[in-house]
Amino acid sequence: MSAARPVVTPNQLIRKEIQALHAYHVPPSVDMIKLDAMENPHLLPQSLRDEIARCVAEAAINRYPDAGAHQLKEDIRKVTQLPAGMDVLLGNGSDEIIQLLAMAVAQPGAVLLSVEPSFVMYKMIATFVGMRYVGVPLAGDFSLDLDATLAAIERERPALVFLAYPNNPTGNLFDADAVRHIIEATPGLVVVDEAYYAFASDSFIPQLGKYDNLLVMRTYSKLGMAGLRVGFIAGDKAWLEQLDKLRLPYNVGVLPQLVASTLLAHHDVLLAQAESIRSERTKMMAALHAMAGIEAYPSEANFILFRVAKATQVFEGLKQRGVLIKNLNGGHPALADCLRVTVGSPEENKKFYAALQDSINQLA
Numbered sequence: 083m084s085a086a087r088p089v090v091t092p093n094q095l096i097r098k099e100i101q102a103l104h105a106y107h108v109p110p111s112v113d114m115i116k117l118d119a120m121e122n123p124h125l126l127p128q129s130l131r132d133e134i135a136r137c138v139a140e141a142a143i144n145r146y147p148d149a150g151a152h153q154l155k156e157d158i159r160k161v162t163q164l165p166a167g168m169d170v171l172l173g174n175g176s177d178e179i180i181q182l183l184a185m186a187v188a189q190p191g192a193v194l195l196s197v198e199p200s201f202v203m204y205k206m207i208a209t210f211v212g213m214r215y216v217g218v219p220l221a222g223d224f225s226l227d228l229d230a231t232l233a234a235i236e237r238e239r240p241a242l243v244f245l246a247y248p249n250n251p252t253g254n255l256f257d258a259d260a261v262r263h264i265i266e267a268t269p270g271l272v273v274v275d276e277a278y279y280a281f282a283s284d285s286f287i288p289q290l291g292k293y294d295n296l297l298v299m300r301t302y303s304k305l306g307m308a309g310l311r312v313g314f315i316a317g318d319k320a321w322l323e324q325l326d327k328l329r330l331p332y333n334v335g336v337l338p339q340l341v342a343s344t345l346l347a348h349h350d351v352l353l354a355q356a357e358s359i360r361s362e363r364t365k366m367m368a369a370l371h372a373m374a375g376i377e378a379y380p381s382e383a384n385f386i387l388f389r390v391a392k393a394t395q396v397f398e399g400l401k402q403r404g405v406l407i408k409n410l411n412g413g414h415p416a417l418a419d420c421l422r423v424t425v426g427s428p429e430e431n432k433k434f435y436a437a438l439q440d441s442i443n444q445l446a
């Protein structure tokens with residue numbers, strides 16, 4: 083008989099850098115006004131909901147999905163107006179595509195570069211796949227520090243660069259010329275992450291094909307489909323073919339494919355909702371500017387970053403009043419005393435203003 087097998091613990095087996103990670107935190111939000119995750123607050127019109135119900139009822143959920151998601155890809159190509167020759171690859175949310183990209187280029191010493199503060203998953207995923215992460219600080223007003231970024235690119239020779247356009251959590255749209263400079267200077271791939279494209283005044287989609295190393299990533303999460311988990315990356319087939327080898331064959335299910343296609347057939351409805359969110363954003367910006375002690379930053383996304391004294395207490399005050407936003411205080415040093423609020427429906431936003439004012443008054 084062999085000797086008893088020694089007990090194995092996670093501590094012995096799991097890579098140290100994974101043990102050191104904090105899992106992406108999703109706070110409980112039951113019965114709260116949920117303005118923490120950049121979701122679209124609008125419900126779909128009843129007729130469209132009925133149409134979805136009908137096609138879901140008939141869906142062949144006993145079968146695996148179309149692994150190539152041909153219909154949905156075709157619908158995406160149509161509404162996105164991709165330049166000729168460009169293709170798309172789908173992800174289970176764009177998070178999954180970040181991971182595919184990182185897996186594809188991860189080799190000893192390979193660098194993933196982004197700016198800071200930006201979307202935290204770039205850094206986390208670099209760690210998942212064993213890449214070295216380099217974060218270049220943004221300027222004080224959250225614009226790109228072009229000189230510092232170009233110097234870091236020259237020094238680090240990144241295999242992969244992510245630029246969120248508009249940026250999360252700051253909300254601003256980087257200078258397009260500065261982004262072009264970065265694309266031209268980068269020896270590796272540059273991914274312009276347009277998660278918030280529906281609320282922004284510019285896009286790099288028309289630039290696809292002009293640079294050999296540019297890909298543009300988008301998600302439908304902010305356009306009313308967060309629950310479906312559908313994102314895509316667009317660019318030259320030569321790149322997408324390689325990424326496709328790493329994609330798990332059935333990464334987008336039957337129902338997400340079907341419902342996303344149905345919704346894209348009513349793209350005008352989604353765009354009208356995005357338009358109403360943009361006009362609510364203008365009102366929210368005015369409301370925040372009107373409150374004493376708040377510094378709100380310009381936004382081309384469906385959220386606004388603002389700075390307020392005692393931010394963590396203000397955040398807790400909001401929570402006690404039933405409003406959940408995102409506390410960024412204590413994370414990146416550039417975000418000291420910063421909170422981020424998603425633009426909700428007019429009713430939700432009014433409740434947010436009142437709760438915010440009350441929370442601030444209580445601390446005075």
Ligand code: PMP
Nearest residue numbers: 175176177246250277301303313
């Ligand atoms: N990129 C950016 C900049 C984001 O803010 C987010 C979501 N917070 C994502 C990508 C991922 O979105 P999803 O996985 O829902 O497509």
